[in-house]
Amino acid sequence: MSASFYGTLAAADAYFADRANAPWAVANDGDRLAALVRGSHAVDGLYEPRFVGRRTGGYDQVLSWPRSEATTVNGEVIADDALPLAVTYAAYEAAALELSEPGSLTPVIVAACTVKREKVGPLETEYAVADTSDDMIASARPVLTMLDGLLYPLLRPVLPGILVV
Incomplete structure (x- = not known):
């Protein structure tokens, strides 16, 4: 994994080849790498307040993952040094959006x-x-249902508001 984005360029290329994403395949390496950085940072910016746990490396850690004290919505423990595949895939999907329209997620x-x-x-x-x-x-901000679905197991549950009188 790069220090500035989730996953690797080779893994992203394979991910999009499996999905027949032609625009990704024809883009040059520099554009794809830049999109991976922007996509990863967009995922962090949009979802970190809702991610479970806290950054393992503290405030100075560049990306939101890995995280300490993280569990899935089903209560499964996520290792402190783990990067859930869902986060990587969400970053890839965000990168594809950023490749097609730079800055659209921010x-x-x-x-x-x-x-x-x-x-x-x-x-x-x-x-x-x-x-x-x-x-x-x-x-x-766009509504990113693909990312919402991928990241759902890693997000804090949204509880309904309770009014106390």
Whole structure:
């Protein structure tokens, strides 16, 4: 495993060859490596707050995995030095998205440039406006169902809110 991304270029190439991903196959090594770095960091940025356990190497560890005190949602213990295959595959899938559209998983949001209403001739479009910056960020990020499915066993369970009076 590289210090800056999950998995290896050779393993990613094999992963995408199995899935007949032509855009990955025709990209050059430099573009694929850069996509692996961006994809791995996107996975960490999007999911680390929900990953179980804590970084084995502490705060200065470059990537979120390996982790200490991690278990699956089924209670299976994950070794402190392990990198779950699901994390590697999620990074590969994110890398493919980043290869096809660089920066798409980490959009830059400028609230002042958000259009609420646009009228061109008889056509008019009004965009939803978020109430808070967190809502704006959440609405700009893509919903990655493939990654959600792959990483589900490694995420903290979301508990419903409880109101105490």
